[in-house]
Amino acid sequence: MSTSANHGPVLRYIKHGSLVSQIALGLVAGIALAYFFPSAAQSVALLGELFVRGLKSVAPLLVFVLVLSSIANHRKGTNSNMGRVVALYLVGTFLAALLAVVASFLFPVTIQLKEVEQILTPPESISEVLLTVLLNVIDNPVHALLEANYMGILAWAIALGIALRSAGEMTKEVARSLSDAVTFVVRLVIRLAPLGIFGLVASTIATTGFSALKDYTLVLSLLLACMVVVALVINPLIVWTQIRRNPYPLVFTCLRESGVTAFFTRSSAANIPVNMALSKRLRLNEDIYSVSIPLGATINMGGAAITITVLTLAAANSLNITVDMGTALLLSVVAAVAACGASGVAGGSLLLIPLAASLFGMPNEIAMQVVGVGFVIGVVQDSAETALNSSTDVLFTAAASIHEEQR
Known part of the structure; x- marks a missing residue:
């Protein structure tokens, strides 16, 4: 009886406690274990490996289902004033x-990645990048998922989503429902993040020493x-173009x-x-705001675009991949499009x-290591990202609404 009473709060914390505090606890515990018992720290690598593999298995399906569902369920014929808000979101x-x-x-950063030299074939120019993108776009959908x-x-998600816009309700x-189901599975995987972060x-x-912590700090900064x-x-400048007065x-x-x-x-x-x-x-x-606020929570993701871009380029720097301006511009477009499809779950x-x-040309194994780094710094990064995304929803809605009033 007493044992059950003592374990009750612990089990409640594990099941319903703040994910942020649990990840922070896993982070501190991992650092402490590596510092005091480095040999034992190697033995918990399996926890990190399982977490990364879980993410790797669910991510392709998540992208496919979220994008397809978002496009298929986009409402036609919404208020014409929404066009300006959507344009502000996308810009x-x-x-x-x-x-x-x-x-x-300007401030290149790197991250610690494991065993990547043998499996990486980086592109040499923007033309090679575009050719690879074109060949990947026309891939068999089942093969693409696998x-x-x-x-x-x-x-395929965009194509099927557009086709399904004319489908029945x-x-x-x-x-x-499929989107909700996959998101639920993602939530279950992410609930294991504290253990995964501990192992990672x-x-x-x-393995690498405490230099990895310096890398995490620089990337987060x-x-x-x-x-x-x-x-x-940037946001105040965008708002000024709409209201023509002090936006601050x-x-x-x-x-x-x-x-x-x-x-x-x-x-x-x-x-x-x-x-x-x-x-x-x-x-x-x-x-305007009755539609734009819920819509913004889905597609207005400037903070997510920053996260995707910075971590991707940090990985490129770590792998000594030279990024030309054409590829960098293409990355900005891809990151912006990807951010608009970001899941509503933490991380x-x-x-x-x-x-x-x-x-x-980064293999999925490397990309998922980068995702793992993102979860390590996510205690602060995800909170700041959400604050930027959500506050911008209201800001751009207000800018569009004020612009309409001034016409």
Whole structure:
């Protein structure tokens, strides 16, 4: 009886506790094990390997189902004012990805990757990249899923999604239900992140030394710096083009009343009620914000675009891949498109890194190591990313609404 009572809170914490605190605990435990018992740290590498393999197995299906369902269920004939909001979402996401490319060129960072030299054949030019993309796009869909060919997966998901837009509601509901089911499986895998991070960190530090921690810190710093620049420079400039007056009072209101809440909830979807209430207090056009806020939680993903781009280029730097300007621009486009399909689960943007990494010929095994690094720094990164994404939903909605009023 007493044993059960003592174990009750522990089991409740494991099942229902904050994933952020559990990942932080796994991170600290992994560092401690590697420092005090380096030989034992090598033995827990299996935990990290299982976690990475779980991500690797579910990611291709997740990308396929999410994109297909999103396109198939897109509503036709929505309010014409929504066009401006959607345009702001897409421009903001692309500029965030482009900023991440520029920042990664100016301040290149690297990450620790295992055994990659023998299996990597990096592209030599933008023409080779485009040829590879074209060949991957026309791949057999089953083969694309089996081999984690993300370009092929994306192409087939878009094509089938467009075809299903004219399907009956029951068919679309099946697509939605399948998307929810795959997302549920992803949530189960991500709940194992604390154990996976424990194994990854312990084995990596035991093998490479504490230099890996320095790499994590530098990558995280670059990510956060890019997000701050987007929030305080790029987004205000975009808003100014719409309202033609000082955008910062509106920017700071959105960051304070939406961004702070999103930072702690770590879910754009969970922050939708907060954003709806804020839009109402700002006296925005309800016909616009009632649609744009839920839509923004799905496609307005500037923070995710930054994460995908920075981590992909960090991996490219680690592998000594030379990235020319044409490929960098293509990466910005791919990262922006991938970000728009990011899952609503914590760390969802990380699962789309393989899509961007495929531009450089990186095998899925390497891309998933990069995803693992993302989960290590995700304690802070995911919170900052969500804060930027969610606050920008209200900001761009307000900019479009004010622009309409001024016409």
